[in-house]
Amino acid sequence: MPHQSQEIELKFLCAPDELGRVLAAAPAGDEDTRELISVYFDTPELHLQKAGASLRVRESRGQRVQTLKRGDGLAREEHEARIESDAPDPSLGPLPELLPQGAHGELKAAFHVRVTRRQRLVHYDGAEIELAVDQGEVRGGKRASPISEVELELKSGAPEALFGLARELSHAAPLYLSFATKSQRGQALVAGSPLHAHRKAQIAPFAGATVGAVFQAIARSALASVAANAEVLRQQADADAVHQLRVAVRTLRSAMSTFRRAVEDAGYEPVKSELKWLAHACDTARNLDVFAAETLAPAAQMAPPPTSLEALSGAVERARARANAQVAEVVASARFRGLLIEATGWVDTGAWLQGEAADGSARRFASKVLRKRFAGLVRDGHHLRAGPDEARHQVRIDAKKLRYAAEGFQGLYTRKDAKRFIDQLKTLQDELGALNDLATAEAMLPGLELDAPAAFAFGELVGLKAADKDRHIAAAAKALRRLAHIEPFWG
Secondary structure (H helix, E strand, O other), X not given: OOEEEEEXXXXXXXXHHHHXXXXXXXXXXXXXXXXXXXXXXXXXXXXXXXXOEEEEEEEEOOEEEEEEEXXXXXXXXXXXXXXXXXXXXXXXXXXXXXXXXXXXXXXXXXXXXXXXXXXXXXXXXXXXXXXXXXXXXXXXXXXXEEEEEEEEEEEEOOOXXXXXXXXXXXXXXXXXXXXXXXXXXXXXXXXXXXXXXOOOOOOOOOOOOEHHXXXXXXXXXXXXXXXXXXXXXXOOOXXXXXXXXXXXXXXXXXXXXXXXXXXXXXXXXXXXXXXXXHHHHOHHHHHHHHHHHHHHHHHHOOOOOOOOHHHHHHHHXXXXXXXXXXXXXXXXXXXXXXXXXXXXXXXXXXXXXXOHHHHOEHHHHHHHHHHHHHHHHHHHHOOOOOOOHHHHHHHHHHHHHHHHHHHXXXXXXXXXXXXXXXXXXXXXXXXXXXXXXXXXXXXXXXXHOOOHHHHHHHHHHHHHHHHOHHHHHHHHHHHHHHHHOOOOOOO
């Protein structure tokens, strides 16, 4: 008989030689070891992947179980049924509604996962939790990628117990919270991009959603992006991964600010403080990346290039290597691992969820927030041309906060209208960002340890950038005027 349930689970990446320490530190319980072979299916057009679903047939001890999962966050929808064939039955569960007419016969094996699972049922803080340690590989075609994971699945009791056990186990071994499923890892492997910078997902429409549901969707997407980009950076230097990590952190910090009235509780400030630490830890690497891409690269195309450009470029590359190493240390640290557990626990189980504001209409809440932030941008924007640099910096902050709020809320409104407003807001933000990059570059000089010729080249390039300052200010003022004449999409 088909069975539908809600899977409540945390997943962690863990080095293979640390898995034994996790089991040793876990509470005692009934234990079992099994070999699991799972084959994942989709259509050639990837209908299931695009719908945010995964379909597998798992074989263990001569039995086959078909499982379809969909959803994100702590809890996911799960449909299971025992079958006789190696191929999935397209009539089971929600498959008929996920596959277009005529595509039911197009399901093909996409990749497979083979793991040795050591599984233990434990009791912790009044809850029953299944602890699973998986070691094996995901394979698609000729490509393969190792799997070494720890999973905690709630069988009964309060979800808070999952996070309590996770904190305890993380003291025994480095556990990195991961939001990527085995299905997503297999999909990336088949696509030929198993390790790459991760852009935060676009939030789906929220017709009739509550304030709490929208905040959780934004926060979960941001946390997933933080975790994925940190995984990349623990293995290799990647400027885009640093950028996407910072974008994800800014998105979550902005969402916490936007939703503060609804989500502030005892856990709010600790999470906010740790996110601020993580953002600042990436600043130097990102500023150097921007300088290399926006200043050094164009300078190399000049005829002739500035004197001592090669020496300056070498110094910047050495500084970037140091900064990237520092970011890699940060995202491998116990503090970072703790941040992911605490932030996710707060988003999914925080006391704020019991507040009245969390159950309010997201659309009414959004309209008030967007109206207030837009008014603040227009007010501060009066100082854009004639005001000091500090005033323009405030306009940049206003624009950034409004953009993140608008992107988070756009699913509540007509997407076409929201896109027009956000695109113009991006234009304004780009011009203000160019002004900020100039200020950032000027502050970068002391940390580069330049000799006299390289310092001269640095000054020459920054001077050329400074010559464009008035043009960027004028372009920003024009973008703000255009934005002020666009009909607000929130009504």
